[in-house]
Amino acid sequence: MRYSDTLIDHFRNPRNSGMMRAPDGVGEGEYAQCMDLARFYLRVRDGRVEEARFQAYGCGPTLAACSAGTEVAAGTALEALAEIEDGRIEAALGGLPPERRHAAKVVALALRAAARDAMARRAVH
Amino acid sequence: MNRRVYLDHNASTPVHPEVLQAMLPYFSERFGNPSSVHGFGREARDGMETAREQIADFLKVSKDEIVFTSGGTESDNLGIKGLAAARGSGHIITSQIEHHAVLRTVQTLEEQGFTATYLPVDGDGMVNPDDVKKALRADTILVSLMGANSEVGTLQPIREIGRITREAAVPLHVDGVQTVGKVPIDMGAFGIDLLSFSGHKIYGPKGVAGLYIRKGTKMASIQHGGEHERRRRAGTENVAGIVGLGKAVEIRGRDMAVEGARLTALRDRLWEGVRAGVAEVRLNGHPTERLPGTCNVCFHDIESESIVLGLDLKGIGVSAGSACTSGNVEPSYVLEAKGLPLDWAMGSVRCSLGRGTTAEDIEYVIESVVPLVAKLKTLSPVAGAAPAVS
Numbered sequence: 001m002r003y004s005d006t007l008i009d010h011f012r013n014p015r016n017s018g019m020m021r022a023p024d025g026v027g028e029g030e031y032a033q034c035m036d037l038a039r040f041y042l043r044v045r046d047g048r049v050e051e052a053r054f055q056a057y058g059c060g061p062t063l064a065a066c067s068a069g070t071e072v073a074a075g076t077a078l079e080a081l082a083e084i085e086d087g088r089i090e091a092a093l094g095g096l097p098p099e100r101r102h103a104a105k106v107v108a109l110a111l112r113a114a115a116r117d118a119m120a121r122r123a124v125h
Numbered sequence: 126m127n128r129r130v131y132l133d134h135n136a137s138t139p140v141h142p143e144v145l146q147a148m149l150p151y152f153s154e155r156f157g158n159p160s161s162v163h164g165f166g167r168e169a170r171d172g173m174e175t176a177r178e179q180i181a182d183f184l185k186v187s188k189d190e191i192v193f194t195s196g197g198t199e200s201d202n203l204g205i206k207g208l209a210a211a212r213g214s215g216h217i218i219t220s221q222i223e224h225h226a227v228l229r230t231v232q233t234l235e236e237q238g239f240t241a242t243y244l245p246v247d248g249d250g251m252v253n254p255d256d257v258k259k260a261l262r263a264d265t266i267l268v269s270l271m272g273a274n275s276e277v278g279t280l281q282p283i284r285e286i287g288r289i290t291r292e293a294a295v296p297l298h299v300d301g302v303q304t305v306g307k308v309p310i311d312m313g314a315f316g317i318d319l320l321s322f323s324g325h326k327i328y329g330p331k332g333v334a335g336l337y338i339r340k341g342t343k344m345a346s347i348q349h350g351g352e353h354e355r356r357r358r359a360g361t362e363n364v365a366g367i368v369g370l371g372k373a374v375e376i377r378g379r380d381m382a383v384e385g386a387r388l389t390a391l392r393d394r395l396w397e398g399v400r401a402g403v404a405e406v407r408l409n410g411h412p413t414e415r416l417p418g419t420c421n422v423c424f425h426d427i428e429s430e431s432i433v434l435g436l437d438l439k440g441i442g443v444s445a446g447s448a449c450t451s452g453n454v455e456p457s458y459v460l461e462a463k464g465l466p467l468d469w470a471m472g473s474v475r476c477s478l479g480r481g482t483t484a485e486d487i488e489y490v491i492e493s494v495v496p497l498v499a500k501l502k503t504l505s506p507v508a509g510a511a512p513a514v515s
């Protein structure tokens with residue numbers, strides 16, 4: 001399998017990994033066929049993501065996609081993040097081999113869920 | 126410059142320099158067709174027959190009992206289908222952990238009206254000889270079991286199984302692709318009627334292999350054409366490859382015992398080092414009845430492919446137990462058959478050592494894998510949960 005330098009860099013040096021205390025939104029994405037699981041925590045200020053952190057179980061590309069996903073999320077408005085597509089994540093990774101597209105899918109899924117969660121919490125407050 | 130360590134010898138091995146030297150003349154100077162009657166043909170045929178002798182000597186069988194094929198896969202196909210075709214119908218006994226070359230061949234025969242029993246294995250990956258006995262039926266035409274499993278390395282009790290099949294007068298096929306040249310096989314005492322072996326697992330070339338067929342075993346050809354290989358396998362022989370296979374087998378006869386002891390020590394050191402450095406880890410396969418160079422371990426709550434990639438970036442080549450193909454992950458059917466829970470089976474990594482592996486290599490792998498696993502665990506949202514099985 002050939003991976004982009006960007007993907008390898010994210011895998012080697014994952015950005016923003018680990019839990020977050022008292023997040024403003026949490027979301028998970030699961031890709032059952034692969035048993036991949038991604039979880040994102042969001043810190044939100046004025047409707048925008050200030051910081052995103054992740055935890056993940058999966059193959060190398062999935063871990064790398066999570067790392068890239070936190071960078072994509074940071075600075076993004078919740079409404080936009082709630083609609084984020086796989087392609088954005090894939091692009092941020094410098095591409096994915098066709099057999100590993102699920103990595104972007106599971107991350108986009110989790111980010112959308114986290115954004116929706118943050119929006120729901122905001123509505124309650 | 127990163128160190129490079131190849132620990133995937135069960136997948137394939139580098140051609141031994143002596144093997145390469147033996148092969149070279151057969152590409153150019155001795156290029157003749159071994160079926161030709163002239164001197165050019167004779168030279169090629171002589172090379173091929175020397176190889177047959179080298180293999181017969183190693184296995185302590187007769188030269189006429191060796192047929193050359195295009196690979197371990199073809200040897201398995203020829204052994205099983207060839208015997209089945211000669212019988213026409215009947216029941217086949219095999220195991221759940223065979224290589225696909227055997228499993229899918231038996232499944233295909235089932236589609237054609239044969240019946241089959243797939244024996245289970247115990248937690249160490251071993252077939253119980255009593256299960257073979259119980260599975261035997263009046264119409265059983267073949268028992269096909271592997272000598273050693275490629276994934277976990279467990280050696281099957283072929284001697285005991287051979288006693289049972291011999292008593293029942295049922296032919297025994299052994300897929301010895303991972304076994305021949307790695308651990309001793311006593312053809313007579315084991316009662317083996319058909320034995321598959323392959324070049325590229327033992328420092329020979331890829332795409333060349335052999336099948337031992339005990340004299341008197343009724344077989345039909347499955348590939349039709351010329352009169353090659355005493356009409357048991359049509360097609361002009363891969364002469365250079367066969368010469369290489371013969372040389373590779375001869376070298377195994379010389380080096381196998383010493384190398385086996387050395388690899389066993391390295392394999393055990395690898396396991397000890399990993400076990401000492403990683404909290405939740407287990408060894409797959411039989412603790413002692415195992416191929417000398419095979420060390421298959423499971424890491425809990427992390428996924429094998431992420432470990433394979435992490436080690437690849439350190440120049441280390443190992444193989445993942447679970448294979449992710451087109452976004453569908455299949456945990457190893459061998460580990461499933463052993464009864465390993467999924468949260469463990471998903472994190473299996475196979476290290477298979479070989480003649481080039483050094484003690485320094487093993488220390489480097491231990492030094493690399495311990496922090497890698499620790500790092501992957503910190504990323505994991507599932508780590509820390511109580512393991513499904515202690």
Ligand SMILES: Cc1ncc(COP(=O)(O)O)c(C=O)c1O
Pocket residue numbers: 135136196197198199201224226271273274275300301302303323324325332334
């Ligand atoms: C046990 C076993 N049988 C058969 C084969 C197939 O051999 P070949 O690669 O020569 O076709 C392999 C190879 O992985 C094997 O490990």
